Amino acid sequence: MNTVVQLCYFVAAVLFILGLKGMSSPRTARKGIVWAGIGMVLATVATFFHPDLHHAVNYLLIILAIAVSGGLAWWSGKRVPMTDMPQMVALYNGMGGGAAAAIGAVELFKAVSQIGATSAQQLAAQKDLGLEQVEQFAAGHSHVGSLLGADHAVLGISGALIGAVAFSGSLVAWAKLDGRLHRNQLLPAQQLVNLGVFVATVLFAILSYYTDGSAVIIVFFVLALVFGVFMAIPIGGADMPVVISLFNALTGLAVGFEGYLLGNPAMIIAGTVVGAAGSLLTQLMAKAMNRPLTNVLFSGFGTATADAGSDPEGEMKAIQAEDAAIMMGYANQVVIAPGYGMAVAQAQHKVWELVELLQERDVSVKFAIHPVAGRMPGHMNVLLAEAGVPYDLIYDMEEINAEFDRTDVVVVIGANDVVNPAAKNDPSSPIYGMPILDVAAAHNVIVIKRGKGKGFSGVENHLFFADNCRMLFNDGQKAAGELIQVLKKL
Protein backbone atom coordinates (compact mmCIF):
# COMPACT_ATOMS: atom_id res chain seq x y z
CA MET A 1 0.00 0.00 0.00
CA ASN A 2 2.78 2.38 0.92
CA THR A 3 4.30 1.95 -2.53
CA VAL A 4 1.05 3.09 -4.13
CA VAL A 5 0.94 6.11 -1.82
CA GLN A 6 4.52 7.01 -2.68
CA LEU A 7 3.78 6.60 -6.40
CA CYS A 8 0.84 8.97 -6.07
CA TYR A 9 3.17 11.51 -4.43
CA PHE A 10 5.57 11.06 -7.33
CA VAL A 11 2.86 11.71 -9.91
CA ALA A 12 1.66 14.71 -7.88
CA ALA A 13 5.16 16.22 -7.85
CA VAL A 14 5.39 15.78 -11.63
CA LEU A 15 1.99 17.44 -12.06
CA PHE A 16 3.03 20.38 -9.85
CA ILE A 17 6.13 21.04 -11.93
CA LEU A 18 4.23 20.69 -15.20
CA GLY A 19 1.52 22.92 -13.77
CA LEU A 20 3.96 25.67 -12.81
CA LYS A 21 5.58 25.34 -16.22
CA GLY A 22 2.16 25.73 -17.83
CA MET A 23 1.41 28.79 -15.73
CA SER A 24 4.45 30.57 -17.12
CA SER A 25 2.81 31.12 -20.52
CA PRO A 26 -0.56 32.83 -21.08
CA ARG A 27 -1.76 30.18 -23.50
CA THR A 28 -1.21 27.21 -21.21
CA ALA A 29 -1.76 28.97 -17.89
CA ARG A 30 -5.25 27.65 -17.25
CA LYS A 31 -4.27 24.08 -18.05
CA GLY A 32 -1.35 24.54 -15.67
CA ILE A 33 -3.45 25.30 -12.61
CA VAL A 34 -5.79 22.41 -13.43
CA TRP A 35 -2.86 19.97 -13.61
CA ALA A 36 -1.50 21.22 -10.32
CA GLY A 37 -5.01 20.89 -8.87
CA ILE A 38 -5.25 17.25 -9.99
CA GLY A 39 -1.87 16.62 -8.37
CA MET A 40 -3.12 18.12 -5.11
CA VAL A 41 -6.29 16.00 -5.06
CA LEU A 42 -4.30 12.87 -5.87
CA ALA A 43 -1.78 13.52 -3.09
CA THR A 44 -4.52 14.34 -0.57
CA VAL A 45 -6.57 11.22 -1.33
CA ALA A 46 -3.45 9.03 -1.26
CA THR A 47 -2.53 10.36 2.17
CA PHE A 48 -5.67 8.80 3.67
CA PHE A 49 -3.95 5.46 2.99
CA HIS A 50 -0.62 6.54 4.46
CA PRO A 51 0.65 3.83 6.84
CA ASP A 52 1.45 6.34 9.61
CA LEU A 53 -2.17 7.35 10.03
CA HIS A 54 -4.01 5.65 12.86
CA HIS A 55 -6.90 6.20 15.33
CA ALA A 56 -10.39 6.56 13.90
CA VAL A 57 -10.73 9.87 15.79
CA ASN A 58 -7.81 11.33 13.88
CA TYR A 59 -9.35 10.37 10.53
CA LEU A 60 -12.56 12.10 11.58
CA LEU A 61 -10.65 15.20 12.69
CA ILE A 62 -8.81 15.31 9.35
CA ILE A 63 -12.02 15.09 7.34
CA LEU A 64 -13.71 17.67 9.57
CA ALA A 65 -10.81 20.13 9.27
CA ILE A 66 -10.57 19.77 5.49
CA ALA A 67 -14.32 20.12 5.03
CA VAL A 68 -14.70 23.20 7.24
CA SER A 69 -11.56 25.06 6.21
CA GLY A 70 -11.70 24.00 2.57
CA GLY A 71 -15.34 25.05 2.37
CA LEU A 72 -14.64 28.44 3.92
CA ALA A 73 -11.63 29.03 1.66
CA TRP A 74 -13.64 28.02 -1.42
CA TRP A 75 -16.44 30.38 -0.48
CA SER A 76 -14.18 33.33 0.37
CA GLY A 77 -11.97 32.76 -2.67
CA LYS A 78 -14.97 32.75 -5.01
CA ARG A 79 -16.59 35.93 -3.73
CA VAL A 80 -13.59 38.18 -3.15
CA PRO A 81 -13.40 40.98 -5.76
CA MET A 82 -10.45 40.92 -8.18
CA THR A 83 -9.02 44.06 -6.60
CA ASP A 84 -8.59 42.28 -3.27
CA MET A 85 -6.62 39.37 -4.75
CA PRO A 86 -3.22 40.45 -3.36
CA GLN A 87 -4.37 40.27 0.25
CA MET A 88 -6.08 36.93 -0.34
CA VAL A 89 -2.82 35.52 -1.68
CA ALA A 90 -1.10 36.88 1.43
CA LEU A 91 -3.72 35.29 3.66
CA TYR A 92 -3.62 31.83 2.07
CA ASN A 93 0.16 31.97 1.99
CA GLY A 94 0.23 32.76 5.70
CA MET A 95 -1.99 29.77 6.36
CA GLY A 96 0.47 27.51 4.52
CA GLY A 97 3.35 28.86 6.59
CA GLY A 98 1.33 28.36 9.75
CA ALA A 99 0.59 24.77 8.75
CA ALA A 100 4.29 24.08 8.21
CA ALA A 101 5.08 25.58 11.63
CA ALA A 102 2.31 23.53 13.24
CA ILE A 103 3.67 20.32 11.70
CA GLY A 104 7.06 21.20 13.19
CA ALA A 105 5.38 21.83 16.55
CA VAL A 106 3.60 18.45 16.52
CA GLU A 107 6.82 16.62 15.75
CA LEU A 108 8.81 18.53 18.37
CA PHE A 109 6.22 17.96 21.10
CA LYS A 110 6.03 14.32 20.11
CA ALA A 111 9.80 14.02 20.45
CA VAL A 112 9.64 15.64 23.89
CA SER A 113 6.94 13.27 25.07
CA GLN A 114 8.94 10.31 23.78
CA ILE A 115 11.92 11.51 25.79
CA GLY A 116 9.65 11.65 28.83
CA ALA A 117 8.40 8.16 28.08
CA THR A 118 11.88 6.72 27.68
CA SER A 119 12.99 8.14 31.02
CA ALA A 120 9.99 6.47 32.64
CA GLN A 121 10.88 3.27 30.84
CA GLN A 122 14.40 3.53 32.13
CA LEU A 123 13.21 3.77 35.72
CA ALA A 124 11.13 0.68 35.20
CA ALA A 125 13.90 -1.08 33.35
CA GLN A 126 16.58 -0.23 35.86
CA LYS A 127 15.57 -3.20 37.96
CA ASP A 128 16.17 -5.64 35.11
CA LEU A 129 18.98 -4.04 33.14
CA GLY A 130 22.51 -3.41 34.09
CA LEU A 131 23.26 0.24 34.92
CA GLU A 132 25.65 0.48 31.97
CA GLN A 133 22.95 -0.35 29.41
CA VAL A 134 20.55 2.19 30.90
CA GLU A 135 23.15 4.93 30.63
CA GLN A 136 23.79 4.02 27.02
CA PHE A 137 20.11 4.16 26.26
CA ALA A 138 19.66 7.51 28.00
CA ALA A 139 22.66 9.04 26.26
CA GLY A 140 21.11 8.21 22.87
CA HIS A 141 17.74 9.84 23.58
CA SER A 142 18.26 12.65 26.03
CA HIS A 143 17.19 15.63 23.86
CA VAL A 144 15.21 16.52 20.75
CA GLY A 145 18.26 16.59 18.49
CA SER A 146 19.51 13.15 19.45
CA LEU A 147 16.06 11.57 19.33
CA LEU A 148 15.12 12.88 15.88
CA GLY A 149 18.64 12.77 14.48
CA ALA A 150 20.64 15.90 13.77
CA ASP A 151 19.50 16.35 10.16
CA HIS A 152 15.80 15.91 10.91
CA ALA A 153 15.94 18.10 14.01
CA VAL A 154 17.83 20.96 12.36
CA LEU A 155 15.62 21.07 9.27
CA GLY A 156 12.45 20.52 11.32
CA ILE A 157 13.25 23.40 13.68
CA SER A 158 14.39 25.67 10.83
CA GLY A 159 11.22 24.89 8.89
CA ALA A 160 9.11 25.65 11.95
CA LEU A 161 10.93 28.97 12.44
CA ILE A 162 10.55 30.02 8.81
CA GLY A 163 6.94 28.85 8.67
CA ALA A 164 5.98 30.74 11.84
CA VAL A 165 7.61 33.95 10.57
CA ALA A 166 5.86 33.57 7.20
CA PHE A 167 2.56 32.97 9.03
CA SER A 168 2.50 36.03 11.25
CA GLY A 169 4.26 38.20 8.68
CA SER A 170 1.76 37.32 5.97
CA LEU A 171 -1.12 38.07 8.32
CA VAL A 172 0.33 41.55 8.91
CA ALA A 173 0.72 41.98 5.13
CA TRP A 174 -2.89 40.91 4.68
CA ALA A 175 -4.11 43.33 7.36
CA LYS A 176 -2.15 46.20 5.81
CA LEU A 177 -3.38 45.56 2.27
CA ASP A 178 -6.93 45.08 3.49
CA GLY A 179 -6.79 48.48 5.19
CA ARG A 180 -7.15 47.00 8.67
CA LEU A 181 -3.72 48.07 9.86
CA HIS A 182 -2.05 51.38 9.15
CA ARG A 183 0.71 51.52 11.74
CA ASN A 184 4.27 51.29 10.60
CA GLN A 185 5.76 51.14 14.04
CA LEU A 186 4.71 49.34 17.19
CA LEU A 187 7.63 50.27 19.38
CA PRO A 188 10.32 52.95 19.44
CA ALA A 189 13.53 51.88 17.65
CA GLN A 190 11.62 49.10 15.95
CA GLN A 191 14.59 47.99 13.86
CA LEU A 192 16.77 47.53 16.93
CA VAL A 193 14.01 45.64 18.71
CA ASN A 194 13.62 43.45 15.62
CA LEU A 195 17.29 42.58 15.71
CA GLY A 196 17.02 41.65 19.37
CA VAL A 197 13.93 39.51 18.81
CA PHE A 198 15.62 37.81 15.86
CA VAL A 199 18.70 36.93 17.90
CA ALA A 200 16.50 35.62 20.73
CA THR A 201 14.45 33.54 18.25
CA VAL A 202 17.55 31.92 16.79
CA LEU A 203 18.88 31.32 20.31
CA PHE A 204 15.69 29.53 21.33
CA ALA A 205 15.71 27.57 18.06
CA ILE A 206 19.12 26.24 19.07
CA LEU A 207 17.91 25.61 22.63
CA SER A 208 14.96 23.68 21.19
CA TYR A 209 17.45 21.30 19.64
CA TYR A 210 18.97 20.54 23.02
CA THR A 211 15.84 20.59 25.14
CA ASP A 212 13.98 17.72 26.68
CA GLY A 213 10.95 19.74 27.82
CA SER A 214 8.19 21.64 26.02
CA ALA A 215 8.69 25.06 27.71
CA VAL A 216 11.64 26.04 25.53
CA ILE A 217 9.77 24.98 22.40
CA ILE A 218 6.76 27.10 23.33
CA VAL A 219 8.96 30.17 23.91
CA PHE A 220 10.65 29.48 20.57
CA PHE A 221 7.34 29.51 18.68
CA VAL A 222 6.09 32.64 20.44
CA LEU A 223 9.31 34.47 19.59
CA ALA A 224 9.18 33.34 15.95
CA LEU A 225 5.59 34.58 15.61
CA VAL A 226 6.45 37.91 17.24
CA PHE A 227 9.43 38.31 14.93
CA GLY A 228 7.19 37.76 11.87
CA VAL A 229 4.91 40.59 13.01
CA PHE A 230 7.78 42.93 13.81
CA MET A 231 9.48 42.18 10.50
CA ALA A 232 6.40 43.04 8.43
CA ILE A 233 5.22 46.05 10.47
CA PRO A 234 7.72 48.69 9.24
CA ILE A 235 7.28 47.78 5.57
CA GLY A 236 5.26 50.33 3.63
CA GLY A 237 2.40 49.52 1.30
CA ALA A 238 4.38 50.15 -1.88
CA ASP A 239 6.79 47.38 -0.99
CA MET A 240 4.14 44.86 0.03
CA PRO A 241 4.15 42.84 -3.21
CA VAL A 242 7.83 42.11 -2.79
CA VAL A 243 7.27 41.10 0.80
CA ILE A 244 4.35 38.80 -0.02
CA SER A 245 6.46 37.16 -2.68
CA LEU A 246 9.26 36.75 -0.14
CA PHE A 247 6.92 35.18 2.41
CA ASN A 248 5.62 32.92 -0.37
CA ALA A 249 9.15 31.70 -1.04
CA LEU A 250 9.76 31.28 2.70
CA THR A 251 6.62 29.19 3.10
CA GLY A 252 7.78 26.98 0.23
CA LEU A 253 11.11 26.50 1.95
CA ALA A 254 9.43 25.71 5.28
CA VAL A 255 7.21 23.14 3.57
CA GLY A 256 10.26 21.53 1.96
CA PHE A 257 12.07 21.31 5.32
CA GLU A 258 9.08 19.85 7.15
CA GLY A 259 8.75 17.40 4.25
CA TYR A 260 12.23 16.14 5.08
CA LEU A 261 11.31 15.80 8.74
CA LEU A 262 8.28 13.70 7.77
CA GLY A 263 10.13 11.84 5.02
CA ASN A 264 7.61 13.06 2.46
CA PRO A 265 9.12 13.54 -1.03
CA ALA A 266 6.09 15.38 -2.47
CA MET A 267 6.47 18.10 0.18
CA ILE A 268 10.24 18.27 -0.32
CA ILE A 269 9.96 18.72 -4.08
CA ALA A 270 6.94 21.02 -4.22
CA GLY A 271 8.21 23.12 -1.31
CA THR A 272 11.70 23.52 -2.72
CA VAL A 273 10.44 24.31 -6.22
CA VAL A 274 8.23 27.06 -4.77
CA GLY A 275 11.06 28.26 -2.55
CA ALA A 276 13.37 28.67 -5.53
CA ALA A 277 10.72 30.05 -7.89
CA GLY A 278 9.49 32.45 -5.21
CA SER A 279 13.00 33.71 -4.49
CA LEU A 280 13.54 34.44 -8.17
CA LEU A 281 10.17 36.16 -8.45
CA THR A 282 11.02 38.27 -5.38
CA GLN A 283 14.30 39.32 -6.97
CA LEU A 284 12.56 40.19 -10.25
CA MET A 285 10.09 42.39 -8.38
CA ALA A 286 12.72 44.12 -6.28
CA LYS A 287 14.72 44.72 -9.44
CA ALA A 288 11.68 46.23 -11.16
CA MET A 289 11.54 48.75 -8.33
CA ASN A 290 15.30 49.21 -8.46
CA ARG A 291 15.51 48.59 -4.74
CA PRO A 292 17.74 45.91 -3.25
CA LEU A 293 15.83 43.46 -1.10
CA THR A 294 17.67 44.53 2.04
CA ASN A 295 16.44 48.05 1.39
CA VAL A 296 12.84 46.83 1.14
CA LEU A 297 13.10 44.91 4.37
CA PHE A 298 14.99 47.31 6.56
CA SER A 299 14.39 50.86 5.37
CA GLY A 300 10.81 51.37 6.45
CA PHE A 301 9.90 52.97 3.11
CA GLY A 302 7.18 55.54 3.46
CA THR A 303 7.33 55.89 7.21
CA ALA A 304 9.70 58.58 8.33
CA THR A 305 10.51 59.83 4.85
CA ALA A 306 7.49 62.08 4.39
CA ASP A 307 9.52 65.25 4.61
CA ALA A 308 12.42 63.96 2.51
CA GLY A 309 12.87 65.21 -1.03
CA SER A 310 12.62 68.80 -2.08
CA ASP A 311 9.30 70.57 -2.22
CA PRO A 312 8.09 71.24 -5.74
CA GLU A 313 7.56 74.72 -7.07
CA GLY A 314 4.33 76.05 -8.52
CA GLU A 315 0.89 74.70 -7.87
CA MET A 316 -1.46 72.02 -9.09
CA LYS A 317 -3.76 73.11 -11.89
CA ALA A 318 -7.20 71.54 -11.95
CA ILE A 319 -9.14 70.66 -15.08
CA GLN A 320 -12.82 69.88 -15.64
CA ALA A 321 -14.02 66.64 -17.22
CA GLU A 322 -15.36 68.50 -20.28
CA ASP A 323 -11.99 70.02 -21.17
CA ALA A 324 -10.16 66.78 -20.47
CA ALA A 325 -12.53 64.82 -22.72
CA ILE A 326 -12.11 67.29 -25.56
CA MET A 327 -8.33 67.09 -25.23
CA MET A 328 -8.49 63.32 -25.47
CA GLY A 329 -11.12 63.21 -28.20
CA TYR A 330 -9.03 65.32 -30.60
CA ALA A 331 -5.69 63.71 -29.84
CA ASN A 332 -3.74 61.40 -32.15
CA GLN A 333 -2.38 59.20 -29.43
CA VAL A 334 -3.53 58.71 -25.85
CA VAL A 335 -1.64 56.61 -23.32
CA ILE A 336 -3.33 55.45 -20.14
CA ALA A 337 -1.17 54.82 -17.09
CA PRO A 338 -3.22 53.04 -14.43
CA GLY A 339 -2.23 52.45 -10.82
CA TYR A 340 -3.66 51.16 -7.59
CA GLY A 341 -6.24 53.95 -7.53
CA MET A 342 -7.90 52.42 -10.59
CA ALA A 343 -8.15 49.10 -8.75
CA VAL A 344 -9.60 50.69 -5.63
CA ALA A 345 -12.19 52.63 -7.64
CA GLN A 346 -13.03 49.48 -9.68
CA ALA A 347 -12.67 51.75 -12.68
CA GLN A 348 -11.22 49.25 -15.16
CA HIS A 349 -14.53 48.57 -16.94
CA LYS A 350 -15.34 52.26 -17.30
CA VAL A 351 -11.82 52.93 -18.50
CA TRP A 352 -12.13 50.28 -21.20
CA GLU A 353 -15.47 51.78 -22.27
CA LEU A 354 -13.73 55.14 -22.52
CA VAL A 355 -10.93 53.62 -24.59
CA GLU A 356 -13.40 52.00 -26.97
CA LEU A 357 -15.07 55.39 -27.52
CA LEU A 358 -11.70 56.96 -28.26
CA GLN A 359 -10.86 54.16 -30.68
CA GLU A 360 -14.10 54.83 -32.55
CA ARG A 361 -12.83 58.35 -33.04
CA ASP A 362 -9.59 56.95 -34.54
CA VAL A 363 -7.52 57.94 -31.53
CA SER A 364 -4.68 55.48 -30.98
CA VAL A 365 -4.85 54.30 -27.36
CA LYS A 366 -2.24 52.33 -25.42
CA PHE A 367 -1.96 51.21 -21.84
CA ALA A 368 1.36 51.76 -20.07
CA ILE A 369 1.95 49.35 -17.22
CA HIS A 370 4.69 49.97 -14.71
CA PRO A 371 6.14 46.68 -13.40
CA VAL A 372 4.99 47.38 -9.86
CA ALA A 373 1.81 49.35 -10.56
CA GLY A 374 -0.89 48.24 -8.15
CA ARG A 375 -0.10 46.02 -5.24
CA MET A 376 1.51 43.15 -7.14
CA PRO A 377 3.42 42.84 -10.38
CA GLY A 378 0.91 42.07 -13.09
CA HIS A 379 -1.97 43.30 -10.90
CA MET A 380 -3.00 45.88 -13.51
CA ASN A 381 -2.76 43.30 -16.31
CA VAL A 382 -5.12 41.03 -14.44
CA LEU A 383 -7.62 43.84 -13.86
CA LEU A 384 -7.48 45.07 -17.47
CA ALA A 385 -7.86 41.51 -18.73
CA GLU A 386 -10.92 41.22 -16.50
CA ALA A 387 -12.42 44.27 -18.18
CA GLY A 388 -11.74 42.75 -21.62
CA VAL A 389 -8.79 44.88 -22.74
CA PRO A 390 -6.85 42.94 -25.42
CA TYR A 391 -3.18 42.13 -24.74
CA ASP A 392 -1.87 44.05 -27.72
CA LEU A 393 -2.94 47.41 -26.24
CA ILE A 394 -0.91 46.79 -23.10
CA TYR A 395 2.72 47.91 -23.07
CA ASP A 396 5.54 47.38 -20.58
CA MET A 397 7.48 50.30 -19.22
CA GLU A 398 10.48 49.73 -21.51
CA GLU A 399 8.30 49.51 -24.61
CA ILE A 400 6.25 52.61 -23.93
CA ASN A 401 8.78 55.02 -22.46
CA ALA A 402 10.19 55.90 -25.90
CA GLU A 403 6.71 56.80 -27.12
CA PHE A 404 5.74 59.44 -24.59
CA ASP A 405 7.28 62.35 -26.49
CA ARG A 406 5.04 61.41 -29.44
CA THR A 407 1.95 61.17 -27.25
CA ASP A 408 -0.59 63.97 -27.08
CA VAL A 409 -2.32 63.05 -23.85
CA VAL A 410 -1.30 60.74 -21.03
CA VAL A 411 -4.05 59.89 -18.58
CA VAL A 412 -2.73 58.84 -15.20
CA ILE A 413 -5.44 57.01 -13.26
CA GLY A 414 -4.70 56.43 -9.61
CA ALA A 415 -0.97 56.03 -10.12
CA ASN A 416 1.48 58.22 -8.27
CA ASP A 417 4.97 57.09 -7.33
CA VAL A 418 5.48 55.17 -10.58
CA VAL A 419 5.14 58.41 -12.58
CA ASN A 420 7.03 60.69 -10.19
CA PRO A 421 9.91 62.39 -12.04
CA ALA A 422 11.69 62.87 -8.70
CA ALA A 423 12.78 59.26 -9.09
CA LYS A 424 14.85 60.40 -12.05
CA ASN A 425 16.10 63.84 -11.15
CA ASP A 426 16.00 64.39 -7.39
CA PRO A 427 18.78 62.47 -5.61
CA SER A 428 17.41 63.52 -2.21
CA SER A 429 14.12 61.77 -2.87
CA PRO A 430 13.56 58.44 -1.16
CA ILE A 431 12.36 56.92 -4.42
CA TYR A 432 15.39 58.19 -6.37
CA GLY A 433 16.64 55.53 -8.78
CA MET A 434 13.35 53.72 -9.24
CA PRO A 435 12.56 53.37 -12.96
CA ILE A 436 9.38 55.28 -13.82
CA LEU A 437 6.94 55.77 -16.63
CA ASP A 438 8.27 58.90 -18.28
CA VAL A 439 4.86 60.51 -18.69
CA ALA A 440 6.14 64.05 -18.18
CA ALA A 441 7.61 63.86 -21.71
CA ALA A 442 4.12 63.80 -23.23
CA HIS A 443 2.52 66.99 -24.58
CA ASN A 444 -0.20 66.91 -21.97
CA VAL A 445 -0.75 64.91 -18.81
CA ILE A 446 -4.12 64.49 -17.12
CA VAL A 447 -3.98 63.04 -13.64
CA ILE A 448 -7.19 61.53 -12.30
CA LYS A 449 -6.89 61.51 -8.55
CA ARG A 450 -9.25 61.75 -5.63
CA GLY A 451 -7.39 64.41 -3.69
CA LYS A 452 -4.13 66.22 -3.28
CA GLY A 453 -2.62 63.48 -1.09
CA LYS A 454 0.74 61.92 -1.53
CA GLY A 455 1.49 58.48 -2.94
CA PHE A 456 2.14 55.35 -0.93
CA SER A 457 5.77 56.28 -0.49
CA GLY A 458 4.69 59.52 1.18
CA VAL A 459 6.63 61.56 -1.35
CA GLU A 460 5.29 64.72 -2.99
CA ASN A 461 4.90 64.19 -6.75
CA HIS A 462 6.61 66.88 -8.82
CA LEU A 463 4.69 65.79 -11.91
CA PHE A 464 1.46 67.23 -10.51
CA PHE A 465 3.03 70.69 -10.44
CA ALA A 466 4.45 70.54 -13.96
CA ASP A 467 3.28 73.04 -16.60
CA ASN A 468 1.87 70.37 -18.93
CA CYS A 469 -0.03 68.61 -16.18
CA ARG A 470 -3.69 69.07 -15.24
CA MET A 471 -5.45 67.50 -12.29
CA LEU A 472 -8.90 65.97 -12.62
CA PHE A 473 -9.92 65.58 -8.99
CA ASN A 474 -12.38 62.71 -8.83
CA ASP A 475 -12.78 59.05 -8.06
CA GLY A 476 -11.41 56.99 -10.98
CA GLN A 477 -14.71 55.39 -11.88
CA LYS A 478 -16.75 58.61 -11.68
CA ALA A 479 -14.15 60.53 -13.65
CA ALA A 480 -14.13 57.90 -16.40
CA GLY A 481 -17.92 57.98 -16.43
CA GLU A 482 -17.98 61.77 -16.86
CA LEU A 483 -15.37 61.59 -19.63
CA ILE A 484 -17.53 59.00 -21.41
CA GLN A 485 -20.60 61.24 -21.18
CA VAL A 486 -18.76 64.18 -22.70
CA LEU A 487 -17.11 62.09 -25.42
CA LYS A 488 -20.45 60.65 -26.51
CA LYS A 489 -21.73 64.19 -27.13
CA LEU A 490 -18.67 65.37 -29.05
Added chain:
Amino acid sequence: MIEGLIALWIFMLAAFTGYEVISRVPVILHTPLMSGSNFVHGIVLVGAMVALGEASGATEQLIGFIAVILAAGNAVGGYVVTERMLEMFKTKDEQNKKGGQE
Protein backbone atom coordinates in the same frame (compact mmCIF):
# COMPACT_ATOMS: atom_id res chain seq x y z
CA MET B 1 12.49 6.80 2.97
CA ILE B 2 14.58 9.72 1.76
CA GLU B 3 17.61 10.26 3.91
CA GLY B 4 20.71 12.40 4.11
CA LEU B 5 22.60 12.90 0.89
CA ILE B 6 19.82 11.66 -1.39
CA ALA B 7 17.61 14.39 0.05
CA LEU B 8 20.35 16.92 -0.60
CA TRP B 9 20.32 15.90 -4.28
CA ILE B 10 16.56 16.25 -4.39
CA PHE B 11 16.70 19.70 -2.77
CA MET B 12 19.30 20.79 -5.32
CA LEU B 13 17.45 19.48 -8.38
CA ALA B 14 14.10 20.83 -7.19
CA ALA B 15 15.63 24.25 -6.59
CA PHE B 16 17.01 24.39 -10.13
CA THR B 17 13.68 23.20 -11.49
CA GLY B 18 11.86 25.99 -9.69
CA TYR B 19 14.35 28.55 -10.94
CA GLU B 20 14.15 27.32 -14.55
CA VAL B 21 10.37 27.11 -14.62
CA ILE B 22 10.01 30.75 -13.58
CA SER B 23 12.89 32.37 -15.37
CA ARG B 24 11.11 33.19 -18.64
CA VAL B 25 7.75 34.36 -17.36
CA PRO B 26 6.16 37.47 -18.90
CA VAL B 27 5.34 40.25 -16.43
CA ILE B 28 1.60 39.85 -16.97
CA LEU B 29 1.78 36.40 -15.42
CA HIS B 30 3.73 37.38 -12.30
CA THR B 31 0.68 37.74 -10.10
CA PRO B 32 -1.07 34.54 -11.27
CA LEU B 33 2.22 32.69 -10.96
CA MET B 34 2.83 33.94 -7.44
CA SER B 35 -0.69 32.81 -6.65
CA GLY B 36 -0.11 29.48 -8.41
CA SER B 37 3.09 28.75 -6.51
CA ASN B 38 1.21 29.76 -3.38
CA PHE B 39 -1.26 27.00 -4.25
CA VAL B 40 1.50 24.45 -4.89
CA HIS B 41 2.96 24.81 -1.40
CA GLY B 42 -0.53 23.88 -0.24
CA ILE B 43 0.92 20.36 -0.48
CA VAL B 44 1.73 21.05 3.16
CA LEU B 45 -1.79 19.65 3.61
CA VAL B 46 -0.36 16.16 3.08
CA GLY B 47 2.13 16.67 5.90
CA ALA B 48 -0.51 18.19 8.15
CA MET B 49 -2.73 15.13 7.59
CA VAL B 50 0.13 12.81 8.54
CA ALA B 51 0.97 14.93 11.60
CA LEU B 52 -2.64 14.82 12.79
CA GLY B 53 -3.08 11.19 11.72
CA GLU B 54 -0.23 9.91 13.83
CA ALA B 55 -0.91 12.27 16.74
CA SER B 56 -1.50 10.77 20.16
CA GLY B 57 -2.60 12.92 23.06
CA ALA B 58 -4.73 16.05 23.10
CA THR B 59 -1.94 18.61 22.55
CA GLU B 60 -0.64 16.90 19.43
CA GLN B 61 -4.16 16.42 18.12
CA LEU B 62 -5.03 20.08 18.69
CA ILE B 63 -1.93 21.38 16.93
CA GLY B 64 -2.33 18.80 14.17
CA PHE B 65 -5.94 19.86 13.73
CA ILE B 66 -4.85 23.51 13.41
CA ALA B 67 -2.24 22.40 10.89
CA VAL B 68 -4.84 20.69 8.71
CA ILE B 69 -7.21 23.68 8.99
CA LEU B 70 -4.49 26.09 7.88
CA ALA B 71 -3.15 23.80 5.15
CA ALA B 72 -6.58 23.11 3.66
CA GLY B 73 -7.21 26.87 3.53
CA ASN B 74 -3.92 27.34 1.70
CA ALA B 75 -4.62 24.59 -0.83
CA VAL B 76 -8.29 25.29 -1.57
CA GLY B 77 -8.09 29.09 -1.36
CA GLY B 78 -4.92 29.14 -3.43
CA TYR B 79 -6.56 27.08 -6.14
CA VAL B 80 -9.76 29.12 -6.33
CA VAL B 81 -7.96 32.45 -6.44
CA THR B 82 -5.46 31.33 -9.07
CA GLU B 83 -8.14 29.75 -11.19
CA ARG B 84 -10.15 32.97 -11.12
CA MET B 85 -7.16 35.05 -12.15
CA LEU B 86 -6.30 32.73 -15.02
CA GLU B 87 -9.92 32.59 -16.12
CA MET B 88 -9.28 36.05 -17.56
CA PHE B 89 -6.49 34.85 -19.80
CA LYS B 90 -8.88 33.07 -22.08
CA THR B 91 -8.27 33.63 -25.75
CA LYS B 92 -10.88 35.49 -27.76
CA ASP B 93 -12.19 32.25 -29.36
CA GLU B 94 -12.79 30.58 -26.03
CA GLN B 95 -14.69 33.60 -24.78
CA ASN B 96 -16.87 33.61 -27.87
CA LYS B 97 -17.53 29.89 -27.60
CA LYS B 98 -18.60 30.27 -24.02
CA GLY B 99 -20.79 33.23 -24.92
CA GLY B 100 -22.43 31.16 -27.64
CA GLN B 101 -23.32 28.37 -25.29
CA GLU B 102 -24.87 30.53 -22.64
